[in-house]
Amino acid sequence: MILGYARVSTDDQNLDAQTDALSAAGAQRIFAERISGSKRQRPELDRLLDQLRDGDVVVVTKYDRLARSLRDLLEIVELIDARGAGFRSLAEDIDTTTPAGRLIFHVFASIAQFERERISERTREGLEAAKKRGRVGGRPPALSEAQKAEVRHMRDTELRPIADIAALFRVSAKTVHRA
Structure with a gap:
């Protein structure tokens, strides 16, 4: 069975475009909610994960509808995989039900992890350079x-x-x- 998941962050956003795309992709059941992606407790996502069976496929329009961070995405896809189901993202053309799709997913995940580490490294380098120039970050001392x-x-x-x-x-x- 193909299960769709649609999410928007606020009540004034519309789910129609996502639900239409998921229906066109063959989703037989769509779980939709209006909640921030940063919230880990998402009732509809939890319901979808509880109902997953071996051979099912979870489809989203874009992977950021499912998760806000790479770590979160990897954890959710791991849960999906543990239940014998697959994951498909329409915008990124990722489909973990195929060997090539799993490879692409892991390559994207590795690139995203690399980029996160590079950002952290560049931030540390910038702070060190500022420190060498005499600039000190942080809150000013409460007492002179x-x-x-x-x-x-x-x-x-x-x-x-x-x-x-x-x-x-x-x-x-x-x-x-x-x-």
């Missing part, structure tokens, strides 16, 4: 060096309670402890 010295003086010499010092400088007790 002079204020930290004053906090230490109040704590050690005046023996003031941490809570009082924190209130005086309008910071948390944790910030005073770190100082």
Whole structure:
């Protein structure tokens, strides 16, 4: 059996184009929902996965309708595969019911994983280059060096309670402890 899955993120978006394409692709049953793809709990997707049987094929118009991230897509396709079913994405022309389709799916997944790692690598390189130029990222310190010295003086010499010092400088007790 061919089972279609259609999803839009908001109530004002329309499912008609997806359901029409899934029907044209031979979907005998279509599970449709209006919910963000970032939500892992998607009732219609869960229903579809529960009803999958050996030999079924899950069809989507585009793979991003099924999952928001590569990791999510791989997990869902793995669940589909574990039930003996196949996966088909119309826009990307991916069909895991064939050996060539499985190869293409895994090549795309590998390329996407490589790209994610490259983005992470470029971000680290950019942060290191900025650091070498004297730019420091992150949140500015709550206390200046002079204020930290004053906090230490109040704590050690005046023996003031941490809570009082924190209130005086309008910071948390944790910030005073770190100082």
